[in-house]
Amino acid sequence: MSVTAAKGFRAAGVPAGLKSTGAPDVALVLNDGPSDAAAAVFTSNRCKANPVLWSERAIADGRLRAVVLNSGGANCYTGAEGFQTTHATAEEVARLNSVDPLDVLVCSTGLIGPPLPREKLLAGVADATAKLSAEGGEHAAEAIRTTDTVAKQASVTSPHGWTVGGMAKGAGMLAPALATMLVVLTTDADVDSPALDSALRSATRITFDRLDSDGCQSTNDTVVLVSSGASGMTPDPFEFTAAVTAVCQDLALQLLADAEGADHEIAIEVLGAVSETEAVEVGRSVARSNLFKAAIFGQDANWGRILASVGTTAATFDPADLDVAMNGVWVCRKSAPAESPEGIDLSGRQVGVTIDLKSGPATATVWTNDLTHAYVHENSAYSS
């Protein structure tokens, strides 16, 4: 499991005093090679946190030796001082581990605005370096938790002898105010950075990118995939992409299940779309409807709110010929009431919605959570 499941990686997680609780808050993942190939994707938010601005530069050459992460502060909109803190963190990791600072990816998560205490963070880096071990993945996964109730880890090992492992924190933007999804994936497969990039983008496109817990987009989101090449195996590209996708999917569903304040995990499946893009657009519109999400919290099979959301999109469909199912019951056929919603049991955590646009061959599934009292409470009470 986790980031040390793949050979060639050591990791650690330590408390550095960034969190007032004294819980672990600095994680370090070191790539011992022989390869240093890597790829990363970042938030598409134009208001990017300092660590993202740094990390975009660090990954530009497709090479990484280390990933350092902290919880307890997003280091976003903290001015030039904040960028210098990120820079100093990378320099310290580099100095202590004899790597190049531009081969160090930096991730931060926490409140936007307040500065990160630089000295505490650098002391944490030193402590984490001292504790690096091939069994340290669990500790690293612990140290990036914020309001996550459990650490999220996953791994897949190929019958051909290579492994993809990973850890994640956050739940889209549902984790109150912390608002960050950080994911570190490691592999001991020997894969060059263009192939890593291709596999990573292919995987995130249909996993993390389809997780839309509350429609809010983080300033700090980072998903990175680092190869040590330590297995000596060069995998089949399709098998490798499938393995990366499986680990991403596993972590994405763990994030969904742990979304703070959520009572339900909702899969919105769109069928019959002209294109995958349109299927995603329709699924996302439903995933972002507060009225629909509140209805699911209330265990109310209010399919009218689903149609009302579908109608806000530019996707190809006939408004008079839509079918909608909830938990397999086709409550709406040809845009009119069909089977009775009376018997639909929405008391379980898993809810399935299917929308058939009857316009083409494409499909997509978007995942979201319900809108609950606990969501409002946690997101109104967080920073006060």
Add this chain to the structure above:
Amino acid sequence: MSVTAAKGFRAAGVPAGLKSTGAPDVALVLNDGPSDAAAAVFTSNRCKANPVLWSERAIADGRLRAVVLNSGGANCYTGAEGFQTTHATAEEVARLNSVDPLDVLVCSTGLIGPPLPREKLLAGVADATAKLSAEGGEHAAEAIRTTDTVAKQASVTSPHGWTVGGMAKGAGMLAPALATMLVVLTTDADVDSPALDSALRSATRITFDRLDSDGCQSTNDTVVLVSSGASGMTPDPFEFTAAVTAVCQDLALQLLADAEGADHEIAIEVLGAVSETEAVEVGRSVARSNLFKAAIFGQDANWGRILASVGTTAATFDPADLDVAMNGVWVCRKSAPAESPEGIDLSGRQVGVTIDLKSGPATATVWTNDLTHAYVHENSAYSS
């Protein structure tokens, strides 16, 4: 006040048993002329309710003699039967009042899916016709209430002797599940339908269209402006547009103030935009951030959530040079912390957010509400 403030209109509101409470639920507004010029705007949702499908046809020639409205059911996605109910309603209004059915606009509000009881509705039309009076505006405004705690009415009288009056129901989509904004405006000014259309679109563009209580878009929204011409006055076009805009603005702010479940009314003012369109895009992105809205409920001046929303737009700005004020305190300058948010008092109902994009001359204000426990409660509990 209301729709009978202008001469040449009679109105009524009666209980027809569509609502289980026995409250008034059918309203009728009759235009006695001499003019029958009218204009209307409808929801841009592609999944339109039956009354909207009918009314788009009825208004096509720019002439109206009556507007009939019901609460207690949206008549949306109710199949061919539902459209026939709308048609029968218009026919009955026409028959009883000696007007053309295609000069009757129909509006409905309530749950999507369940059929409207046609016989009760038609009996209500007969009862309302019998009770039509030049003082009936108040009753009509009462009869279109759903979860509105008060009836919404407004009027402006020109020193030149003509009047614009109006009534409204709903609060964007914040009114739980009813999800409809219906607005009827009347005037005794003598204005032809192209000029009415121009004044109405100009007014709604900067009033109702900028009210975004929860980002959800109704299947039934209708705003109609009918002229009786009974004052015999032909107004100056600018003065007339200003009067229509004033009545729309008055009603829009009444809707905002009565948004169910809301604790705060939030005005998001965007300055320094390249265009008004971009200013609205930025304002709307903040208005739709659940994280920001929950923070305001918690009286938490969390400006990071404002920047995170601005960053999701395609508007022109420098992410490193944004200014943000909350209630007049510039908490962020050049995208870094500035004045302390500590002293900001968010306990009042009115909250002002100002965002300066520093990129151009355009401005816009978008209004929204906070995200509260009561919103979740009402929208999860409504139809069960």
